[in-house]
Structures are given as C-alpha cells and as structure tokens.
Amino acid sequence: MMQGSISNRIRTLRFMNGEMSQAELGQRIGLTRQTIAAIEAGKYSPSLEAAFRIAQVFNVSLGDVFQWDAKATPVKAS
Amino acid sequence: MSYREKIAWLSLIAMAVAYTPYFMFAARGPSPWEPFPHLHPLGLFALASIVRMLILGAGYLYLRLASPREDRMPPDERDRAIEHRSLSAAYYVLIAGMILVGCFMPFSSTGWTIVNAAILWMVAAEVVHHSVVVASYRLQASS
Numbered sequence: 001m002m003q004g005s006i007s008n009r010i011r012t013l014r015f016m017n018g019e020m021s022q023a024e025l026g027q028r029i030g031l032t033r034q035t036i037a038a039i040e041a042g043k044y045s046p047s048l049e050a051a052f053r054i055a056q057v058f059n060v061s062l063g064d065v066f067q068w069d070a071k072a073t074p075v076k077a078s
Numbered sequence: 079m080s081y082r083e084k085i086a087w088l089s090l091i092a093m094a095v096a097y098t099p100y101f102m103f104a105a106r107g108p109s110p111w112e113p114f115p116h117l118h119p120l121g122l123f124a125l126a127s128i129v130r131m132l133i134l135g136a137g138y139l140y141l142r143l144a145s146p147r148e149d150r151m152p153p154d155e156r157d158r159a160i161e162h163r164s165l166s167a168a169y170y171v172l173i174a175g176m177i178l179v180g181c182f183m184p185f186s187s188t189g190w191t192i193v194n195a196a197i198l199w200m201v202a203a204e205v206v207h208h209s210v211v212v213a214s215y216r217l218q219a220s221s
Contacts, residue, residue, distance in 0.1 A: 026151075034080040035156040038218040047155050 004070040010040045013058045013065065029053040079215075081145050082157055086211040088137040089204070096130035097201050104194045119190050123197070156218070164210035168203040175199025 014020040022036040029050060031039075038044035039054075046054070055062045103122050142150070153161065179196045187195070 026154075031154045032080065032151050032157070034215075034219075035154050038156065043218045044156055050155060 002070065004068055005042065006045055006066055007042060007069055008039065008066050010036070010054065010065060013060065017058060025054070025057060028057050079219075081141065081150050082153070082160075083212055083215040084141050084145070085138075086208040086215075088134065088141065089208045090212070092130045092133040092137065093201060093205055093208075095133060096126045097197075100126035101194070101198065104190070116190075119194070160211055160214040163214060164207045167210045168207035171206045172199060172203035175202060 010025075014022070014025060021033075022040070023033040025031075026033045026036045030053075031046075031050060035044065035046075039046050051062055051066055055065045058065065100122055104119060176196070176199065179192060179199060183192050183195055
C-alpha cells in the first residue's frame with residue numbers, strides 16, 4: 001500500500017480569516033470544536049463532505065486546505 | 079476533554095461502583111437456609127441497578143450544568159464513527175458471552191450462576207463499549 005499522510009492548513013486559514021476560532025469553524029460546518037482540533041492536528045481525517053465544507057468556509061479549493069504528502073508516514077489512524 | 083468522553087467516563091465509573099460489589103456478593107451465592115433464596119440475588123441486582131441509575135442521573139445533571147453549550151452539540155461525524163466502532167466491539171463481546179452462557183453453561187451450571195454470568199457478560203460488553211469510546215477520543219485528542 002502507498003505510504004503517505006494528509007496534512008492541512010486549517011490553522012493558517014483560520015488565522016487569515018480574522019483568527020476564526022475552532023468552535024466558530026465547527027459551528028459553521030456542523031462539527032464539534034474537538035473534531036476541528038483533531039482534524040487540525042492530523043489525528044482525524046474528515047469525510048469528503050466535511051472537507052469540502054471547510055474549504056467553502058474559507059472560500060478556497062480543497063487542495064488549498066488539504067495536501068497529500070506521499071513521503072510522510074501517517075500521524076495516527078482515525 | 080469532550081462532552082461525550084466525559085459521559086463515557088461517567089458510565090464506566092457508574093458500572094464499576096454499582097457492579098463490582100454486586101459480583102463480589104453474588105460470588106458467595108445465596109444462603110441455603112434463607113426462606114426465599116431468589117430474593118437475595120434479585121434484591122442485590124435491583125440495588126446495583128438503582129445505584130448505577132443514581133450515579134448516572136447525578137453525573138448527567140452535573141455535566142449538563144458544568145459544560146458549556148457548545149460542548150453539548152449533537153454528535154458529528156467523528157462522534158458517530160467512534161460510537162459505531164465502540165458498539166461493534168461491544169457487540170462481539172456480548173455475542174461471545176451469550177454463546178458461552180446460552181450454549182455451554184447449561185451443561186455445567188444452573189440457576190443464578192447462569193443468570194450472573196449473563197449479567198457479567200452484559201456488563202463486560204458495556205465496559206468495552208465505553209472503554210473504546212474513551213480510548214478513541216484520547217487517541218484523537220489534539221493535545
């Protein structure tokens with residue numbers, strides 16, 4: 001199986017959007033604050049729908065939020 | 079710590095407090111000279127269940143009042159995934175226990191021994207359920 005892991009720029013995008021809180025982002029897409037924190041830390045991989053919703057909130061493409069790093073090893077299975 | 083993880087901890091504590099003494103007393107078995115041999119274990123089980131309900135009720139009330147509203151949001155996809163995983167694990171424990179109790183124990187045991195074994199496996203399944211919930215939230219915690 002191919003090795004790799006998903007990284008994300010949610011923390012940066014939150015900062016660039018007026019220091020949006022994890023709770024506020026979660027509220028806007030129907031996720032809890034803890035789930036946003038887990039996604040940010042790379043410990044939980046969101047569903048495709050949730051990933052698109054996050055991108056929509058920041059008005060960017062999915063690839064601008066989540067990146068696939070083929071060389072990295074996964075942080076932890078979710 | 080998420081609201082649902084706190085609920086899982088509360089459930090584990092309630093199970094431990096209510097059913098550990100129950101199984102310790104049940105292991106002794108009913109006294110043969112008692113006029114109503116079934117009353118003793120039934121009463122013990124009722125008492126354990128009431129203690130569990132009281133702990134859960136008080137705990138739910140405390141957590142509801144102490145937790146901010148945002149922590150008590152409806153379950154999201156991660157919560158549902160964790161719940162699904164924990165229930166699957168508990169299901170296998172329960173099935174294994176019921177096969178043991180229902181198919182094998184009747185050949186070697188009788189009465190309250192079988193009943194208590196069934197209760198023990200149900201409690202074990204519940205413990206596995208809540209333990210998997212706690213472990214999942216701990217593993218996915220950001221810090």
